[in-house]
Amino acid sequence: MKPVYHDEPIQNVRRETVRLFVLRGVLVLVFFILVVRLWQLQFIEGERYRLQAAGNRLRIETIPAPRGVVYDREGHILVRNEATFDVLIVPGAVPEESVDRVLTTVASVVGVPLTNQIALAQASATQPADAVLPLDPQCGEPGLKECFEAGALYAPYRPIVVKKDVDERVAFQLKQDAAFLPGVMVESRARRHYLYGPLFSHILGFVLPVNETFLAQASASDNYELNDEAGMSGIEASLERELRGKKGVRLVEKDVIGREVRVLEQTPPEPGHNVFLTIDMDLQRYATEALRKGMEAVNSPRGAVVAIDPRDGQVLALVSLPSYDNNVFVGGISQSAYEQLLNDPRTPMLNMAVSAYGFPPGSIFKLVTAAAALQEGVITRETRLDAPGIIYLPNKYDPDNKELAQPFYDWLRSGHGRVNVIDALARSSDVFFYKVAGGFPGEIEGLGIEKLAQYAELFGLGQPTRIDLPGESAGLVPTPDWKRRTWGETWTTGDTYNMAIGQGFLTTTPLQMVNVTAAVANGGTLYRPQLVYQIQDADGNVVQGFMPDVIRNIPVDPQHLETVREGMLAVVQRSDGTAHYAGLPTSVAIAGKTGTAEYCEPLPDLSDCKRDEEGNLVTHAWFVAFAPYDNPEIALVVFVHGNGRDVLEGSKVAAPIAADILRYWFEIRPKQAEGAPLPVATPAVETGPAETTDEVVQTLLPPLQPSNLSATRPFHGQLVQTLPNQAELSVLRGTVRDVSGRPVANARILLTPEESDTPATYLMTDANGTFYYDFLSPSISSVWRVAAPDIPGAPELTLRVEPSQQYVVEFTN
Known part of the structure; x- marks a missing residue:
């Protein structure tokens, strides 16, 4: 085995x-x-990770640049920067065990709702729950706790904006307690302050924080970041590049909880340029009040005034009513407040002088018709035509059938007799201009629509003037081709008749019509209306100066424009002129033209247009003028929108408003020397947000340079008298004079509400030692303090302010 x-x-x-x-x-x-x-x-990969590690410790932060200051032509500040404080929280920098304590403390100190439930409970009855705004748009929650949790989940190291524009005492308290509030930051920044609010809102516009849509459309070279502010309207928008400045950069070392340890490197920001406008603040104020009174007298919802210098196109005043306070947009506006402005039937945000959709100009357009007919040889200054109260235009297909003839009426039903062009302008004869433009069988061939439209465009109608403001309307100069494409209809002689007197399809803006008037006044030069006189850098160096910008020289012979000017002079000076009894000042020769423009405001059922008691269409009121006649220095337009109920005549409504404005310019206001250059003020240099209110005031206000103050004899101040005021807001008037009674110029006057330590605004005395403020609001504070901080020994006056009052004060030693 x-x-x-x-x-x-x-x-x-x-x-x-x-x-x-x-x-x-x-x-x-x-x-x-x-x-x-x-x-x-x-x-x-070591270098990359070393950089990432350093990135957690070292951060590159941008430093906002202060926006430039805006002045009027005399150097009065219209908009400036003020220091304000924002409170932010970085969720990732708050230790988990400290979250409840930090959020509760911040919510209590800052005054924001801790939770969504509290936010909804605090909402008023007029503010529905879905209208409650989030603390920060990025988190979308109104409660601090929920906003914090959302931020911690999606972007733990992106700061959450808890509240903007907090009180200075709150900011200092949070800074003082920073060691016990990890992740909480208080940042100072500059905030826009529009010193005169509604007075200049349509000119200055406003700034708003940029959003994702803005960033997507902006150029990468513009270097915008979320929540940066940018001009969205007015000069703030059109001069955004000049005003915004250049951001600075700093390299900051931070600890593990996000607190700043030290600044390793810093490049300071470059302040934006300062802008000097051509606007005269006093004329703007006076024109606004004159227009407001005129509108209230006829219950008009809207109106506009524009004054320009016909010698070079400088805009002296630009008024649009109703207006709005652009300060409500500072830092962002709530959706409900914005919708309230947009839905206001008076359209306060629409610039009636520039950006409105256009209005029929009525008889002020006869300036264009007259100039065109004279230049084309259709008439001479001696040509006389019959101007009855009514004419009948024969039917082109059956001219012998009088029953088919179309009637065209003159505003004066008794007629004007035989008139020439000067008579026709003075009396505003409609029939004369019907015949001149469209012709009349057996009497005159007429200018024709092609030539009439051509000259309207040569005078700048149907196209933007290119003023330094966004959103300008072009208006409309209709033509046969336009009517055929738009309405599918043939142009008729009746259309030409209507356009000849500024009716029918023709629409214009007040700015365009004052430009027409200026071109007639200066002999045919059409200038681009300009709002900007000069741009300076923060050191006072001129970056860009004003240069007149000629659009074109209108091809109308000087003798023909002189004939038109004579007709405008007759409007005011002849007893049969339509503006002879409008109260225009007689201390200077004024040439003008009235206009009463029919328009259709549909009835609620759209069955017809609104009419007055006699069945006439309702109208707008216009008036254009220039003065002095021999050497014009101002051209003016006044537009008063119809009230939807009455016929508003230019001679009775618009011309008296112009009379008040021209009276101020030539009789009340010290007349400027012919050709005197604009004074160039030294700008207030702004280096960035200050830490205290006193520093803000000292930084933002130009230094006082009085030449005749007595240091040995202190000033005293007093309320001299109280007078009634027609406007709802109250007015402050005052003077500052030295011991010998001489005026003290360039003295600062601070106005401060009783419950505030921060001045609401400041004024500067003019060459006569006077100051004026007409937006003194009792609704803001019933008690105001008036102080002259740089006047030796000047006391602080206390005014108890009531509506519709004028308070006259005096400082003197």
Whole structure:
């Protein structure tokens, strides 16, 4: 029997040996992989991770640049920057065990709702729950806790804006307690302050924080960041590049909870340029009040006044009523407040002088018709035409059938007799201009629509004037081709008749019509109306100066424009002129033209247009003028929108408003020397947000430079008298005079509400030592403090302000 050998132990040994060999190989491979990965991390990717680590400790932050200051032509500040404070929280920098304590403390100190439930409970009855705004648009929650949780989840190191524009005392308290409030930051920034609010809102516009849509449309070179502010309207928008400045940069070291340890490197920001406008603040104020009174007298909802210098196109005043307070947009406006402005039927945000949809100009357009007819030889200054109260235009297909003839009426139903062009302008004869433009069988061939439209465009109608404001309307100069494409109808002689007197399809803006008037006044030069006189850098160096910009020289012979000017002079000076009894000042020769423009305001059921008691269409009131006649220095337009109920005549409504404005310019206001250059004020240099209110005032206000103050005899102040005021807001008037009775110029006057430590605005005395403020609001505060901080020993006056009052004060030693 052979022996049996068992080879299983040997096989097991071999198997274990193989396993051990494989295990060792795996360990060697893993070790090799670790060594390779360590080498990769250390030598290949080491620099990237070192940069990431440094990025957690070192941060590059931008420093906002102060926006430029805007002045009027005399150097009065219209908009400036003020220091304000924002409270922010970085969710990722708040330790988990401190979250409840930090959020509760911040909500209590800052005054924001801790939770969504509290936010909804605090909403007023007029503010529905879905209208409650979030603390920060990025988190979308009104409660601090929910906003914090959302931020911690999606962007833990992006700061959450808890509240903007907090009180200075709150900001200092949070800064003082910073060691106990990890992740909480208080940032100072500059905030726009429009010193005169509604008075200049349509000119200055406003700034708003930029959003995602704005960033997507902006150029990368503009370097905008979310929540940066940018001009969205007015000069703020059109001169955004000049005003915004250039951001600074700083390299900051921060600790693990996000607190700033030190600033390693910093490049300071470059302040925006300062802008000097051509606007005369006093004329703007006076024109606004004159227009407001005129509108209230006829219950008009809207109106506009524009005054320009016909010698170079400088805009002296630009008024649109109703207006709005552009300060409500500072820092962002609530959706409900914005919708309230947009839905206001009076359209306060629409610039009636520039951006409105256009209005029929009525008889002020006869200036264009007259100039065109004279230049084309259709008439001469001696040509006389019959101007009865009504004419009948024969039917072109059956001219002998009088029943088919179309009647065209003159505003004066008794007619004007035989008149020439000067008579026709003075009396505003409609029939004369019907015939001149469209012709009349057996009497005159007429200018024709093609030539009439051509000259309207030469005078700048149907196209923007390119003023320094966004959103300008072009108006409309209709043509046969336009009517065929728009209405599918043929142009008729009746359409030409209507356009000849500024009716029908023709629409214009007040700015365009004052430009027409200026071109007639200066002999045919059509200037681009300009609002900007000069741009300076923060050091006072002129970056850009004013240069007149000629659009074109209108091809109308000087003698023909002189004939038109004579007609405008007759409007005012002749006893049969339509503006002779409008109360225009007689101390200077004024040339003008009235306009009463019919328009259709549909009835609620759209069955007809609104009419007055006699069945006439309701009208707008216009008046244009220039003065002095021999050497014009101002051209003016007044537009009063119809009230939807009455016929508003230019001679009775618009011309008296112009009379008040021109009386101020030539009789009340000290007349400027002919050709005197604009004074160039030294700008207030702004270096950035200050830390205290006193520093803000000292930084933002120009230094006082009185030349005749007595340091030995202190000033005293007093309320001299209180007078009634027609406007709802109250007025402050005052003077500052030295011991000898001489006026003190360039003295600052601060106006501060009783419950505030921060001045609401400041005034500067003029060359006569006077100051004036007509937006003194009792609704803001019933008690106001009036101080002259740089006048030696001048006391602080306290005024108890009531509506519709004038307060006259005096500082003197």
